Amino acid sequence: MGILGGTGPAGRGLAVRLAAGGVKVTLGSRDAERARTVAEETRAKWPGLELELLGEDNAGAAEADVVVVATPWEGAVATLLPLREQLREKVVISMANALVREGREMLALIPPRGSVAGAVQATLPDSLVSAAFHHLPAGEMENLDSGLEADVLVCSDHAAATSATESLIEAMSGLRAINAGSLNQASAIEAFTAVFITLNMRHKVHSTLRIAGI
């Protein structure tokens, strides 16, 4: 799979945990050289693991069958526009959250289409867009020894995208996939990330979401 804008903390955490789960990962970036460096540094951090993790430009990462959009939310649509044809009929996973910091809190914004994932699906009408990976603490994701255990909500209008996303999640240690319905749910799922980051700032913790009873 490929990760667009994958050199930031969110993308790196996803990349290392997927690669550790046996998935071949191409980290994408506007700057291919930077992607290669980050991929190499990540592999070097875990010398005992055979991580299949390479760096490319975003177009290179978009060659994969399943592609995650891990850019900052403001950059998601601009990153995807030139890749529309390449991403046709592929599963594209949106993980960004439209947030703004105000003092000691994060607040949720409402992007056009109601969610970043909705904007991604509108930009890629012929792709199978899902939303996932919103509430995960990046540092714990990146550290394979952190003992992270978290539930990951997945939503999509395409059953194939939901199941492909669930498969990726189940390949990653410590994560459980939960099908949360249609892409309409992305608005509330993304916004709730503001609550998590606010909890983490306020209580000085790295909290995670658990859904009890499922």
Add this chain to the structure above:
Amino acid sequence: MGILGGTGPAGRGLAVRLAAGGVKVTLGSRDAERARTVAEETRAKWPGLELELLGEDNAGAAEADVVVVATPWEGAVATLLPLREQLREKVVISMANALVREGREMLALIPPRGSVAGAVQATLPDSLVSAAFHHLPAGEMENLDSGLEADVLVCSDHAAATSATESLIEAMSGLRAINAGSLNQASAIEAFTAVFITLNMRHKVHSTLRIAGI
């Protein structure tokens, strides 16, 4: 404490769990007779407990020091308008969520002021409004033997409202209060209730929120 619009499932669950925790509760309703009947039926369901639970009209329930608004979300502002003077300088807890059903899902709406709690605070500028009790399954709340365990997010612009709300939550068995910041967070907290109800419909469960790591 008093519960406005307390004869519905959400209000009843709150009432019985608070009364079981030793809090004196006045259930309010537009129809005082109905409130008295519901209070009596609830007491009769738990003959082994000495529940201090009475029924009154909403104005009677608003006499309490701390008041919960448990009406349907569309009715919250209309219920509160005639009680503005009575609720001055009191803690008022908003628990409603603006939701609409669409097929097999619940979707979150954006009410004026961004959240029901924001609309309640705007209606009661001289009250200390908090938001809490959003993600709780009503049936499990009402059944004291359900083994319910859930985290309850509290947010408010007033420290006194947050701590009064936390005290009520801690009096109820199975619930843990978590301070989630300012009333700005109510938008995301309320909207996330749509995700919970959708999960419950889709997976045929009664799921609850747990925040791990705090």
